[in-house]
Amino acid sequence: MPIHFSPEEMASRRDRAVKAISERQLDALLLFKQESMYWLTGYDTFGFAAFQCMVATGDGRVVLLTRAPDRWTAEYTSNVDDVRIWTDVEGMNPAADLRALLADLGLERSRVGIELDSYGLKAADWRLLEAQLDGFVNWQDESDLIQELRRTKSAKEIDYHRRAAELADDAWDAAVAGACAGAFEGEILADMQGAVFRGGGDYAGNEIIIGSGAGALMVRYTAGRRTLDAQDQLTLEWCGVQRRYHAAMMRTILIGEPPPQQVAMHAACEEALVACEETIKPGATMGSVFDAHAGVLDAAGYGEVRLNACGYGMGAVYAPIWVDWPMLYHGNPLTFAPNQVYFLHMIILDTGAHQAMTLGHSILVTETGAERLSRSALDLVVR
Secondary structure, three states: OOOOOOHHHHHHHHHHHHHHHHHOOOOEEEEOOHHHHHHHHOOOOOHHHOOOEEEEEOOOOEEEEEOHHHHHHHHHHOOOOOEEEOOOOOOOOHHHHHHHHHHHOOOOOOEEEEOOOOOOOOHHHHHHHHHHHEOOEEEEEOOOHHHHHHHOOOHHHHHHHHHHHHHHHHHHHHHHHHOOOOOEHHHHHHHHHHHHHHOOOOOOOOOOEEEEHHHHHOOOOOOOOOEOOOOEEEEEEEEEEEOOEEEEEEEEEEEOOOOHHHHHHHHHHHHHHHHHHHHOOOOOEHHHHHHHHHHHHHHOOOOOOEOOOOEEEOOEOOOOOOOEEEEOOOOOOOEOOOOOEEEEEEEEEEOOOOEEEEEEEEEEEOOOOEEEOOOOOOOOOEO
């Protein structure tokens, strides 16, 4: 499978990274986020579960240090032509191999940025690496350098997000068709994931979230499936995924006679979601969108049963979670810009009444506001 972007776009990404490294007065950046490696080079793997590091220098060189199983992965998926291997052997210390690589690149006594905030750099590995780097280079945390470059999407990336949203809608259609009294959650999951796969999509950064009965309030995937009762509630949160680019959706389906309380909860969620969409525009802050969400839900009496965030970024992300940076919460001063993609979720979890209601989808920030990427209506679904 070739890289999923043109050579011109990949060259532009490397140029932007070099410029950002230079602007921060660095000589190199040590990448540990798999998302950063994918964005910069196309390198596509779950090999970040073991120690690996991609070194991007201020003069445009890129070198990958990884284990032997990913040598071919790098050749197959990326434009990296310098791959170094650290060896699995008793007493191994890949951090020492990384230091030797930095020395080979002439980076001793240089200024180096590191992606410390990364699932790809475990605390134990960082302790090994810190011991190797202290006194060898001057290092500083630069976890946000590539992260910020990734936030605004290219035209091709937006195409992938749009296709991901179509796949998410297909999965929703499959869920609605299958959800009814007596339906098995496992069948619903299989139909949803199957819709994504049959449409040419990929696995998401985490499992599809499904829960019914009391589990409808668990906005996390948990093990164990159940069969829907004649009177029930089913909460779903899922993503369509195309070339690792995600588009999330969220819904709660009611089974049987809909309780008036949950009908009212849905109306509040819909009003809050529309208020968030109307607030989003270039220059608006993340915090202002959360405040729009909270204002509607609090006024409707749900202040104690809503969450403290109402969305987050969407992008090309990896396990363990599809959440991308940044998050929408009160006071977040970051601003929206055109060609960014976000997931908006309205969530009410009344644990006292054991009732849930959720509503969410992904949007694209345009020059004038927010464009829904989903074709699905916001209506409450009762089966």
